[in-house]
Amino acid sequence: MSFKPAGLLTGIGSVPYTDPAEALSLIFSNMPEIPHWPQMPLRGPGEGFVFQFLTPLVRAGLIRIEGGRAYFDTESDRWGEGMTEFYAAYLAAAEGDPEALEAFSLPEEAAAGFYAFSDHIREKGPGDAVYFKGHLAGPLTVGFNLKDAGGRLAYYQDQLRDLLVKTLALHGRWQAVKLAALGRPAIIFVDEPGISVYGKSSYITVTREMIKKDLNEIFGQIHAAGALAGVHSCDAIDWSILYQCDLEIVNLDAYNFGDSLIPFSAGLKEFILRGGILAQGIVPTSGEAFAETAESLIGRLEGIWDQLRSRGVPGRRLIEQTMITPACGTGLLDPGLAARIYRLAREVSGAVRESIGA
Secondary structure (H helix, E strand, O other), rough: OOOOOOOEEOOOOOOOOHHHHHHHHHHHHHOOOOOOOOEEEHHHHOOOOHHHHHHHHOOOOOOOEEEEEEOOOOOOOOHHHHHHHHHHHHHHHHHHOOOHHHHHOOOHHOHHHHHHHHHHHHHHHOOOOOOOOEEEEEEEHHHHOOOOEEEEEEHHHHHHHHHHHHHHHHHHHHHHHHHOOOOEEEEEEEEHHHHHHOOOOHOOOOOHHHHHHHHHHHHHHHHHHEEEEEEOOOOOOOOHHHOOOOOEEEEEOOHHHHHHHHHHHHHHEEEEHHEEEEEEEOOOOOOOHOOHHHHHHHHHHHHHHHHHHOOOOOOHHHOEEEEEEEOOOOOOOOHHHHHHHHHHHOOOOOOOOOOOOO
């Protein structure tokens, strides 16, 4: 991989608007080089992960929505039939059938931001964009929020986890195909805060191998569409898991958890040397953004970089292979705060790029 972002900026995904035009104005005015499509959770539960990313499982009758609750309807009389339908669609799409891949699309009623983003690019062109960014929820995050009919977590059941992973994988491929068709290659982030359960005593059966296998299956489908794959995780996790995955970009909340990189410096060095990108969410997605400036945030970044350099991470390459992001999504924040976060991120990105002559 030869992409060296040198401080280029993108966002995580969610924004606090119900009007796509307002969302797109915020994004394109601050992130023209790597704009992302806006997820808008304030529009209602239809913008949640079940409706956006898991619709094929709902259509096949495998996930039932009842009384505001979604669950795997494993006790349904048509469970076996639904499984057959799903895997037939999956195999056709995975083998490259474009019509079959459409079954894994974002429904228009559940992703107004994606379709408004696409219409905007078709009308105005890609402009300064070098990549378009998409995003989807990760298998741990989804699997720990869905249960079967008996109340058992989906992630712990091999069959249900496989359904989730395959659905998310082909959805990621669909996004990559659709974004690339707008005239620029895609970057697809898997939003996976659920990795934080690894190593905790309450989740002892969640293994490193499970996490890597599931994520790599998703990355494989994203790569099949010619896109770059990344993971966003906003917690202090074992970063070595991601460094060992088949992905190009690791994104963290560097404002709150930048020090969590330090114990995994050796893995980060290997990741950077093979061309990996560290997307650093240095702008806080909280009221703290009003107390920070671009200069103060650059100071935080430099403090993290100094610690990494002292542990063998090549400094110049680290900065060349840096992306800037907000620490997390802004979907549930006040719009004024979100605007402040995006402006700060733009200023930090500009300072990083200027520092290395980009």
